[in-house]
Structures are given as C-alpha cells and as structure tokens.
C-alpha cells in the first residue's frame with residue numbers, strides 16, 4: 001500500500017444500509033468507521049479524524065442536516081468533505097443539503113458505482129495522492145500509482161515510509177504538521193511509534209530529496225513540526 005488509505009466515516013442508523021455502505025467502501029480499499037447517531041458521529045470525527053463523511057439525512061434525534069451544519073461551522077472540521085445521503089429526491093431538499101455546506105448529495109436508491117465515484121471525487125480534492133493523482137511541488141513530482149518520485153529529471157529513491165511522508169506533505173504544501181499528526185497520517189493511529197521516529201524519517205526524506213543537489217524543500221518549524229515550503 002503506497003500510503004495510508006483514507007478513512008471514511010459512515011453515519012447511518014439503519015444496520016442493513018450501513019453494512020452495505022461499509023462493504024462497498026472497504027471493497028474499494030478505504031478504511032472505515034461507523035456511527036448510528038449524530039452525537040456518536042461528532043465524537044468519532046474528533047477521535048478518528050476521518051478524511052470524508054457519508055451522512056444519512058434521516059437519523060434519530062439530530063438530523064443529518066443539523067450534523068452537517070455543525071461540521072461546517074466548526075473551524076477544525078469545515079474542510080472535511082460531507083456527502084449527504086437522502087431518500088428524498090426533491091430539488092428543495094438537495095438545495096437545503098448543499099446550503100448547510102454538504103459537498104455532495106446522493107439520492108437513495110443510488111448506484112454503487114456512482115456513489116463510489118462521488119467519494120473519489122471528493123477525495124481527489126482533499127487527499128489527491130490517495131486516489132492516484134500525480135502531485136507536483138516546484139521541481140518535485142510524485143506519482144502515487146507508480147510510486148515514482150522525480151526531482152527535475154532525476155529519480156528520487158524513497159523507502160515506503162518516506163514516500164508516505166512526502167505524499168502527505170505534497171497534498172498540503174505550506175501546512176505545518178506536528179509530529180503527532182504525521183504519526184497518525186503516515187504510521188496510523190493503532191501503531192505505537194515514538195515521535196523521534198518522525199524526525200529520523202524526515203531526515204532521510206530530506207537527504208533523498210537533496211541527493212542530486214537542489215535546495216531543501218522541507219522546513220522545520222520550531223516547537224510546531226514540519227512543512228513543505
């Protein structure tokens with residue numbers, strides 16, 4: 001696996017519907033987690049930091065619309081893509097869903113391939129390397145499908161961890177990542193790794209990127225972490 005696959009949170013109270021969604025997403029290679037209620041969803045968003053949310057409109061207690069509104073008004077979750085699912089095909093509902101900030105809207109019954117295409121479409125924007133997009137930053141090019149990294153005309157040789165690190169940086173140039181955030185994204189939450197390990201691998205990545213000359217594109221931000229550019 002070239003990098004840690006995106007994590008999709010499914011929020012749906014009906015067990016059979018939920019299982020189908022999870023099955024289809026997992027068949028496509030995504031990691032998944034699931035919630036039955038809005039409160040549970042908000043808790044999981046904070047704990048698991050999913051890359052995308054599939055949110056059913058009809059939920060007990062708090063509706064999907066209200067959860068979407070909450071996600072989109074909080075600064076920490078505003079950029080998290082939300083795909084709303086609804087059995088209601090009326091234009092007014094679709095508009096309402098998009099008004100509260102849903103990034104896309106899928107009407108049940110949906111075709112699996114169309115649903116998965118919508119998921120991929122959202123991830124192309126937020127996690128481009130994970131869906132095989134070629135990323136470029138200055139003279140560096142990263143191809144997540146062929147695992148090839150080039151700097152100018154030279155091939156950059158990277159180990160799998162350095163590759164995942166670089167793709168994380170290249171998905172969001174300029175963003176400062178803390179060591180903990182890099183651990184979650186590159187190593188995964190379930191693995192215990194010391195934060196100093198991050199420094200070791202960033203050091204290796206730097207060395208590999210400069211192997212054929214050129215400036216150091218990675219920046220160490222004191223007390224904060226690392227960023228690309």
Ligand code: CA
Nearest residue numbers: 013014056058
């Ligand atoms: Ca439901």
